[in-house]
Amino acid sequence: MRRAAVFPALLLCLLWTGAQGEDQSSSQTQVSTDVWTELKELRDMAIEHRIKIHRLEQDSKATQVRVTASESKNAVLESRVSFIEKYVEEFKRANGVLDNRISSREKEVEGLHRENADPIAPVTASENKSTDHPQVAFSAGLNDSGAIGPFKAATTLKYSKVFTNIGQAYNPTTGIFTAPVRGVYYFRFNTWESRSSVHTSVELHLNDKMKMRLFDYNDSVGYLSASNSMVLQVEKGDVVNIVLSTGYGVYDDSYNRMIFSGFLLFPQ
The missing domain is CATH 1.20.5 (Single alpha-helices involved in coiled-coils or other helix-helix interfaces)
Incomplete structure (x- = not known):
């Protein structure tokens, strides 16, 4: 149990x-x-x-x-x-x-x-004095007609191509420069010819009196040139011009082969 x-x-x-x-x-x-x-x-x-x-x-x-x-x-x-x-x-x-x-x-x-303050006064006075008289300078070429002359009588050349004419003392219609004041002037001129067997001669005249003559003869085919210059004492109203001598010729064209120039150096 x-x-x-x-x-x-x-x-x-x-x-x-x-x-x-x-x-x-x-x-x-x-x-x-x-x-x-x-x-x-x-x-x-x-x-x-x-x-x-x-x-x-x-x-x-x-x-x-x-x-x-x-x-x-x-x-x-x-x-x-x-x-x-x-x-x-x-x-x-x-x-x-x-x-x-x-x-x-x-x-x-x-x-x-x-x-320079002092010297300026005389110079200014001189400048004022010079402005009392016209400034004179001209330069002109003959023309573009080519052969000129010979003529039966002495002929004033009319430099009709005016390049400069300050004072308007040069007349391109007559070829005559008329002095606007009494003073000393410088003039320059030349002659140029390209025709064979041709005599060339130009004269610088003051009041119809010859002061200088350039003369040459081209005896062959080609060209000839001559130039000269003069300083003249000129009265107011005197005239200066370039004359082509009787029986002689020159030549000029668009190349400006012949030039007549002048300007007033100083008044008197």
């Missing part, structure tokens, strides 16, 4: 112990599963963080490259700015030297003006 009572008790103990073992094993299995799940999540998070760190490192390198390039550009710009600043300083110094030279020259000019 006693053994029979103990057996069921033992059986109950074994059943209870087995139940406890199954509950403990199930609990351990659940804990292990949770740990692996958490480890997996931690591993995934670690991988994600590594990827982010790698990207950040790449971005940091790219940023560093841009910063380095920017620093290089800044260095170039700073070098250029430094060069320009030096150039500006040199330019300022050069301008300063030029300013000093200009100031020195201005002072020299002012000194010369002061030194």
Whole structure:
């Protein structure tokens, strides 16, 4: 009886112990599963963080490259700015030297003006005196007709191509210069001929009196020329002209081979 009572008790103990073992094993299995799940999540998070760190490192390198390039550009710009600043300083110094030279020259000019203050008055008076009389100068070419003469009588040559006629003292219609004031005048004239076996001769006349004569003979095919000049003391109203001598010829064309000129050297 006693053994029979103990057996069921033992059986109950074994059943209870087995139940406890199954509950403990199930609990351990659940804990292990949770740990692996958490480890997996931690591993995934670690991988994600590594990827982010790698990207950040790449971005940091790219940023560093841009910063380095920017620093290089800044260095170039700073070098250029430094060069320009030096150039500006040199330019300022050069301008300063030029300013000093200009100031020195201005002072020299002012000194010369002061030194020449006295001589200026007589010169100005002389200029005013000269303006009381007309300024006289003329120069004219003969014409474009080619051969002129010979004629049976002495003929005044009419230099019709006027180049200069200051004071209007020369008359191209008559070929005569009339002195507007008493004074000393300079006159120049020439002769030119291209025809073969032709004598050429022209004369400078003052009030119908010959003062000079040019003469030549063209004895072959070609041309000849001669020129001369005179300084004459002329009274107001005196006339001066060039005369083609009797029986002689001259030649002129668009090349202005024959010229009659004169001007007032100074009044008296």
